[in-house]
Amino acid sequence: VLANSRLFAALLEPVPEAELWSDIEDVVYVNYVVPAEVAEPLGPMGLELQRLGPDGKYALFTFLTFRHGAFGFRFLGPLRSLLPSPVHTNWRIHVRDPHSGPAGIYFLTNAISSAPHALLARLFTEGMPMHVFRRGSVLRAPTGKLTVELDPGGGSAPDAWLELEP
DSSP states (O other): OOTTOHHHHHHHTTSOOOOEEOOOEEEEEEEEEEEHHHHGGGSOTTOEEOOBSGGGOEEEEEEEEEEOSSOEEGGGGGGGGGSOOOEEEEEEEEEEOTTTOOEEEEEEEEEESOHHHHHHHHHHSSSOOEEEOSEEEEEEOTTSOEEEEEEOTTSSSOOEEEEEOO
16 A cells, blocks of 8 residues: 555655665576567557567567665665565566667566565655565576576566576
């Protein structure tokens, strides 16, 4: 209720933004080349999908997943080491402005494995959905193999399960 409260968001508007800091580890970047007609409806009005391949039939859909390390406000300094290290992911498509030309990234959603971090993100950022995983993990084996699990449970977070080897 608090995260969706427009009144509470309005009350927080004048509060100066505090910089967040994290020691990011185990970054996994997944790229999908998808039919453009699948990705097109995901983009915002006024921007067009960056198209790839012959006749622009394809688009790039990506998601980035990583483990934060001691994720919190920068002003906490060394006290950040006491904070959790949640798994975070963001899902995006690649777009461009048809009028002025610049290309960029349009973030479709974000999710994190920590409810307090999700609540802070919802309260202190504008226009970015933040969901909470039931379970989110990025595990590195001694061999270098990475296993990524993004489990939304009954929630609205995206889901993925990956097993990657160098």
